[in-house]
Amino acid sequence: MLHRFSVLVACSTLLLVVAGALVTSNDAGLSVPDWPLSYGQLMPKMEGGIFWEHGHRMVATTVGFLTLILAVWIARVETRPWLRILGWSALGAVVAQGLLGGITVLLLQPKPVSIGHACLAELFFSTTVAIAWFTSPAWRRGGPNVEDPGLHRLALAAPVSVFIQLALGAAARHKALGALAHIAWAPVTTGMVLWLVTRILMRHSGHGQLRTPALALVTITFAQVFLGIAAYMSRIATVDAPQPMKVMVVFTSAHVALGAMTLACSILTGIQVFRYAGRVSACPTIPEALPANS
Amino acid sequence: MKKFWISLGVAAALMLNGCGGGEKKEEKKAEAPAAAPAAAPVDDANAATVTGKVAFSGAKPTAKTISMEATPACARAHSTPQKSEEAVVNDNGTLRYTFVWVKAGLPDRQWPAASNTVALDQSGCMYRPHMLGVRAGQDIEVTNSDPTNHNIHPLPKVNREWNESQPPKGDKKIKQFAREEVMIPVKCNVHPWMKSYIGVVNHPFFAVTGEDGAFTLKGLPPGEYTIEAWHEKYGAMEQKVKVEAKESKAVDFEFKG
Ligand SMILES: [Cu+2]
Numbered sequence: 001m002l003h004r005f006s007v008l009v010a011c012s013t014l015l016l017v018v019a020g021a022l023v024t025s026n027d028a029g030l031s032v033p034d035w036p037l038s039y040g041q042l043m044p045k046m047e048g049g050i051f052w053e054h055g056h057r058m059v060a061t062t063v064g065f066l067t068l069i070l071a072v073w074i075a076r077v078e079t080r081p082w083l084r085i086l087g088w089s090a091l092g093a094v095v096a097q098g099l100l101g102g103i104t105v106l107l108l109q110p111k112p113v114s115i116g117h118a119c120l121a122e123l124f125f126s127t128t129v130a131i132a133w134f135t136s137p138a139w140r141r142g143g144p145n146v147e148d149p150g151l152h153r154l155a156l157a158a159p160v161s162v163f164i165q166l167a168l169g170a171a172a173r174h175k176a177l178g179a180l181a182h183i184a185w186a187p188v189t190t191g192m193v194l195w196l197v198t199r200i201l202m203r204h205s206g207h208g209q210l211r212t213p214a215l216a217l218v219t220i221t222f223a224q225v226f227l228g229i230a231a232y233m234s235r236i237a238t239v240d241a242p243q244p245m246k247v248m249v250v251f252t253s254a255h256v257a258l259g260a261m262t263l264a265c266s267i268l269t270g271i272q273v274f275r276y277a278g279r280v281s282a283c284p285t286i287p288e289a290l291p292a293n294s
Numbered sequence: 295m296k297k298f299w300i301s302l303g304v305a306a307a308l309m310l311n312g313c314g315g316g317e318k319k320e321e322k323k324a325e326a327p328a329a330a331p332a333a334a335p336v337d338d339a340n341a342a343t344v345t346g347k348v349a350f351s352g353a354k355p356t357a358k359t360i361s362m363e364a365t366p367a368c369a370r371a372h373s374t375p376q377k378s379e380e381a382v383v384n385d386n387g388t389l390r391y392t393f394v395w396v397k398a399g400l401p402d403r404q405w406p407a408a409s410n411t412v413a414l415d416q417s418g419c420m421y422r423p424h425m426l427g428v429r430a431g432q433d434i435e436v437t438n439s440d441p442t443n444h445n446i447h448p449l450p451k452v453n454r455e456w457n458e459s460q461p462p463k464g465d466k467k468i469k470q471f472a473r474e475e476v477m478i479p480v481k482c483n484v485h486p487w488m489k490s491y492i493g494v495v496n497h498p499f500f501a502v503t504g505e506d507g508a509f510t511l512k513g514l515p516p517g518e519y520t521i522e523a524w525h526e527k528y529g530a531m532e533q534k535v536k537v538e539a540k541e542s543k544a545v546d547f548e549f550k551g
Contacts, residue, residue, distance in 0.1 A: 031483035033445050033457040047442060048365040048484040108447075108455050242358045242378035243487040 002073055006132040009066045013128045014257060016063045017121055019056040021256035024118075024173055025249040028052040029109055035102040060098060067094045070131065083134050090131060093124040111176040118170035122163070122260050129264040130271065143209040148277040151199060155273035158196045158217075159266040165189040166259050173252075179232065186225065193221045193266065200273070209276060213269040220265050224258045231255040342537035343512040344396075346544050348503050348523055350389040352551030355381040355527075360487045367442040368419030368485060378487065379424040381527045381551075388507020389549050391425045392525045393477060393493045395500035396511060397532065399519035405497045408432045411468070414480075414490065416444045416460070421480065421490035425526075427500040428492060430474055436460065436467040443484055448492065450478040476524055491526055516541070523547040 023029055031049030038044045038054045046054060067090055074087035100117040107113060133139055168182040200214040231251040238245040357377035362368040382390040408429045415422040417439040428434055438444055438460040446467070447457040452475040460467065471478065471494040482488035493500060501509035511521070518536040528549040535545050 027486045028483050030447055030457050031445055033447075033459045039443055039459055039461065045443060047367065049445075049482075049486060050443060050484050051364070053483075108457055240358065242360050242380065 002077060003132065003135040003137070005073065006070060006128065006135050009063070009070050010125070010128040010132045012059070012063050012066055013125045014260065016056075016059045017125055017260045018253055018257045019052075019059045020118070020121055021253035022249065023052045023056045024114075025252045026052045026244050029114070030105065032057075032105065035105045057101075060101065064094050064098060067091050067128075070128075074131070074135075078135075080134075083131070086127065086131060086134070090124065090127045093120060093127060097121060097124055109174070111171075111174050114174040115167065115170045115176060118173070119163075119167050122166050122263050125260045126264040126267045130267060133268055133271070138209070143207060143276055146204050146207060146210070146277050148203060151196075151203075151273050151277040154192070154196045154199060155270040155277075158192045159263065159270050161185070161189045161192040162263045162266045166263055169256070169259060183232070186228065190221060190225060193217060193262075196266075196269065196273075200269075204277070207276065210269075210272050213265060213272050217262070217265045217269050220258060220262050224255070224262050227251065227255045227258055338513065340516060340539035341513045342516055342539060343510065343542040344514060344519070344521060344535055344537060344545055345508065345510045345542065346394070346521075346546045348389045348392040348394065348507050348509070348525075349546060349548040350383045350387060350507075350551060351548055354383045355551055357382065362419055362485070362487075365419060365442055365485060367440060371418035371440065376418070376420060376487075379420075380489075381525075383551075384505055384507050386507060388503065389525060389528070390503055390505065390507060391491075392503040392507075392509075392523050392547070392549075393425060393427060393491070393500065394503065394509040394511070394521065394523045394547075395427070395476060395493060395495050396497065396514070397476075397520045397522040399517055400497055400499070401515060401517070405429075408498065411435045413437065414492075415439055416446075416482070416488070419444075419482075419485045419488060421482075421488055423490070423502070425477075425491045425502045426493070427502055428471065428494055429498065430494050430496050431470050431472055434469045434471075434492070436469060438462065438464050444482050444488070445484055446480065447483060448478050448480045450475055453478065453494065476522070477526070479526075493524070521545050523549075525549060 026049060028049030028051075030053075032038045032044070032053045034040065036057075038050070038057065044050055044054055071087040071091040075084050078084050078087070097117065097120050100113060100120060104110065104113040104117055165182065165185050165188075168177065168185050171177040172179045172182045197214045197218040200210050204210045231248070231254075234245075234248040234251045238248045358380070360376045360378055362372070362376070379391060384390055411433040412426055412428045413422075413435050414426060415437045419440060419442065426434075436446055441462045443459060443461055445457060445459045447455075448471075449455060450471065452473050453471040456469075458467065471492065474494055474496045476493045476495065477491040478494060480490040480492060493502075499511045499514060501511060503509055514537060516537055516539045518534065520532050520534055522530055522532045524530040528551070531547055531549070533545050533547065535543055537543050
């Protein structure tokens with residue numbers, strides 16, 4: 001039951017990421033100048049940009065409550081202390097995320113806040129996916145350990161480079177950087193993902209717990225590259241339009257959503273590598289800390 | 295495993311700090327412009343005039359059609375779809391919505407204050423007018439004639455930025471910009487096609503071209519001036535002009551499409 005609920009939270013969070021992407025793509029971030037109320041109301045007339053901005057706030061409120069339930073639920077039934085901590089961290093992240101969203105509205109979208117809001121959104125989504133994974137029967141079932149300690153570095157580098165790519169994308173969207181950095185980093189990210197996936201498939205293709213996330217990761221990453229090209233081209237094609245055009249909005253928002261999935265999938269693959277690949281005889285090495293990137 | 299996830303939490307917290315650290319928005323104080331010598335009436339008897347036209351050459355741009363379907367109240371206000379006012383070439387080959395002003399050369403003095411209020415209306419989910427000029431500190435009366443919510447969001451670089459909502463037939467807002475700034479874009483994020491430009495000038499020598507593409511800057515003291523013509527799509531250009539007392543001179547601009 002907890003697993004099913006955590007899957008629901010993860011799916012709702014993906015929806016929330018899409019809703020947030022639609023706000024930015026429709027340039028609707030400031031269509032509701034007040035926060036936490038909207039036009040002084042709980043429910044303003046859902047027209048134009050207000051539909052996107054207030055809709056985003058409504059989905060976000062829902063996800064916030066779902067996360068609260070999830071954290072309490074985990075705390076009550078889970079025996080794994082680290083998972084309980086992860087549950088509370090998710091709650092903390094979603095609250096912080098709501099505050100960042102409010103701050104960016106009240107301070108008229110300062111770039112660092114808007115970019116921070118986008119970055120934290122991706123991390124929060126990955127956290128909900130990880131919780132869904134840790135509560136799944138497949139996680140409990142486990143699998144054999146394999147000898148491949150060198151894989152750890154790659155398993156860390158891939159999600160980090162994906163996250164950098166997402167941060168660069170957010171910076172481009174909020175006009176802190178041009179799109180060039182995001183485009184230039186794309187081959188690096190793709191390369192890191194390919195390197196990790198190839199090594200897993202070449203050495204551990206018999207290990208379902210490693211193979212499945214690796215295959216999913218490479219599939220999503222490739223789709224994401226093409227979606228990125230489509231999003232870029234749609235933006236170029238509609239640059240003279242008097243308002244955000246649907247084709248651009250759809251491709252860009254899909255690109256953001258798939259970006260969130262890429263990060264989540266790369267982190268899942270990393271988790272699997274850290275769980276199963278190591279020195280078979282010795283305890284698995286645990287990194288002291290994830291680099292606090294960008 | 296445990297440590298891994300604690301550290302992920304820590305990393306997320308650091309992220310929050312790192313990514314969201316710059317929340318403090320620079321509050322640009324809306325200070326009054328620096329005190330200049332006391333106002334003296336313009337010497338009308340010797341005043342000079344600069345007139346001109348803003349011509350447009352090249353292929354006439356096709357006006358982009360706006361889709362208002364996202365807000366039915368906006369769409370209902372028009373029998374035919376509205377066109378973008380980003381680039382409007384008049385029938386006589388001149389360019390509409392060009393801001394022409396004296397950018398430099400005026401003596402350092404205070405000009406008689408403007409007594410009137412300048413109107414900026416939101417009507418049919420379009421800004422009326424599309425472009426306007428005001429004196430620094432002059433009252434701008436913002437009204438909403440539509441049966442729909444608008445937000446008004448000027449994006450100045452020098453003046454203080456603000457974003458306020460205005461409900462249907464809501465109370466008018468009286469706003470000022472304290473400092474000279476050419477130009478301040480104004481946006482509505484509810485209706486992302488809505489755009490207006492406000493030119494804020496320290497003196498009374500400015501104009502916005504209309505259907506004839508002409509402008510007149512009168513009451514100028516004799517002197518040598520830099521006249522700038524600013525257009526949202528085609529950019530800005532400058533010309534120098536020297537006028538003697540009572541003289542009227544023509545300065546024509548030409549933007550290329
Ligand atoms: Cu509006």
